[in-house]
Amino acid sequence: MTAPTIALKHPRRFYIGGEWVEPATQDTIDVLNCATEEVVATVAKAGSEDMRRAVAAARDAFDNGPWPRMTPQERAVVLEKFAERLEALNDTFAAGWSIESGIVYKVAQPRIGQFIGQAFRVYSAMAHSFQFSEPHRSMTGHQGYRVYEPVGVVAVIVPWNGPAALLAYKVAPALLAGCTVVIKPSPEAPTSALLFAELADEIGLPPGVVNVLTADRDVSEELVTNPAVDKITFTGSTAAGRRIASLAGDRIARITLELGGKSPALVLDDYDVEAAARTLGGSYFGYMTGQVCHSLTRIIVPRAKHDRMVEALSAIAQQIVLGDPFDPATTSGPLANGRQRDHVERMVAQGVAEGAKLATRGRRPPHINRGFFFEPTVFGNVDNAMTIAQQEIFGPVLSVIPADDEAAAIRMANDTPFGLNATVFTDDHDRAMRVARQLRTGTVGHNGPRTDFGIGFGGFKQSGIGREGGTEGLLAFLESKTIVMDAPFGG
The missing domain is CATH 3.40.605.10 (Aldehyde Dehydrogenase; Chain A, domain 1)
Structure with missing residues (x-):
């Protein structure tokens, strides 16, 4: 088409x-x-x-x-x-x-x-x-x-x-x-x-x-x-x-x-990492190229599962087909304008300069010579204080952040000037509710992004x-x- x-x-x-x-x-x-x-x-x-x-x-x-x-x-x-x-x-x-x-x-x-x-x-x-x-x-x-x-x-x-x-x-x-x-x-x-x-x-x-x-x-x-x-x-x-x-x-x-938002996804120790990666990577890269204010861009995982999450997200990013939004084979389109693409490029460079591990891609696709395209990008070993973990990128960039325990994950999730959205991945419903009540965000989903304008949508803090x-x-x-x-x- x-x-x-x-x-x-x-x-x-x-x-x-x-x-x-x-x-x-x-x-x-x-x-x-x-x-x-x-x-x-x-x-x-x-x-x-x-x-x-x-x-x-x-x-x-x-x-x-x-x-x-x-x-x-x-x-x-x-x-x-x-x-x-x-x-x-x-x-x-x-x-x-x-x-x-x-x-x-x-x-x-x-x-x-x-x-x-x-x-x-x-x-x-x-x-x-x-x-x-x-x-x-x-x-x-x-x-x-x-x-x-x-x-x-x-x-x-x-x-x-x-x-x-x-x-x-x-x-x-x-x-x-x-x-x-x-x-x-x-x-x-x-x-x-x-x-x-x-x-x-x-x-x-x-x-x-x-x-x-x-x-x-x-x-x-x-x-x-x-x-x-x-x-x-x-x-x-x-x-x-x-x-x-x-x-x-x-x-x-x-x-x-x-x-804006810098929304966290907390993957707790009882949840399957690969399943969480499929939910997060698929919805993020394939929806609007990350140009969504409530995107779950900070993925906080137990330290022992960090590498598996980076590998799983990187595999998903590699499978994304960039191209014409009207081509049925395309799974992710361009950014909306050149100014936004330039911003994403600067943020990726900042992440590398501050010591985050660029796990996959992170550049303009070399095979596409027109349009405002940028490759799906995954960072690992991100410290929550880094620029890419604190500032909104509004592009196809995910950051994986290791946490020592649940309490540390909650602290890092809240350690941001934003508070728009969050998600808690756990098989325990009571645990999900308990963690959700501790997150300073306007929406919290369980096991996936679950914003709902029928109930209400908006943010805490600078969101x-x-x-x-x-x-x-x-x-x-x-x-x-x-x-x-x-x-x-x-x-």
Whole structure:
């Protein structure tokens, strides 16, 4: 299968106030196929005037439009329409994900519909299960209520590694809550957001409820600092999240930050090393080339089993077939862009310089002369204090770290500024729960990566603030208000 073209109806326009509008400047952004480095689309690049116009449209729609004043059940009907249209365009969104981010198409194609359609269906159903108004007896015996109201205008900033799914889990709860949104995708991967704008236009949302424009990072900062924006929801690097938090803090804007990770997999002494390696190596190298924030990149094993784990992971890495994401024979694609590949190269060189053992590969594949490819890489004898064990690489690099006992493994797992994800490999369920409760991470899986947006996803420490998915993902777009009536409780 050859890579399809990215067909956008309005690539040189922005969706603002319910219309496809001309940009204020002639600036554009070239979208590359990361496997070939060829330009596959050219989209408009927003300037300051465009961003102000989008925020003003969202502000007017929230302050004066019908959307926030509809019932949650009425808004849920629209979410169901989104789900149907998103699922119908499953293959289109999957192809864009492969072209822009490098995920193998045969992996993307069955996953994307589950992510984006399911998000809108879950929150549509929540319109009937979540209590947007709850009666309470006040401390003085009066009739009280806790009501939930939309937070307001939301800036939705989406990264390049999983744009459609991450957009869905931000926009669906925001819309159910009654918010209006300004969606700003990554300049490397803007097509999912523009396709979503096309659906919003087809469905016929009230003007200004959904606004989409493509911009670079300088104009994105203007979105964060605009006083008409009530909340920012961002997924991306911890460095960028730190900057957003500081800017938002200046005016006490609400934020949800889903940031980086350096997630540990603890293989305990009762678990089969080769089985753990198959689970870790197969899912890691073959999913998104390691370009996933919750990837289990630090593999902590009993010292006596260290060499076996390195050998098993190296064997898996050697079997990976790098190539065109649309080729059925390919098991791992390229990195999303040249900047990311350069970062991975620097981190691998740093690992070697600090004394880690490069067990396999660790370079650009010599047989591929175009595209942003990097070989699956395994390091052994990694000290937990090394750069490759402490900093996010966001590429196909695994580090095996020996531990003297379970207590040491837990200490090393927690000895990081991040706290997004973890996994405990053991045949003892009680032991798995006991260890899981000691790990300072937002998610802990048992015997494999088991993140769940249906329950909630987010991180401890520098891995973020807040949660996405589940009930907490809806609460992130609501303000809680207490109302106490001049009447006795129940009267």
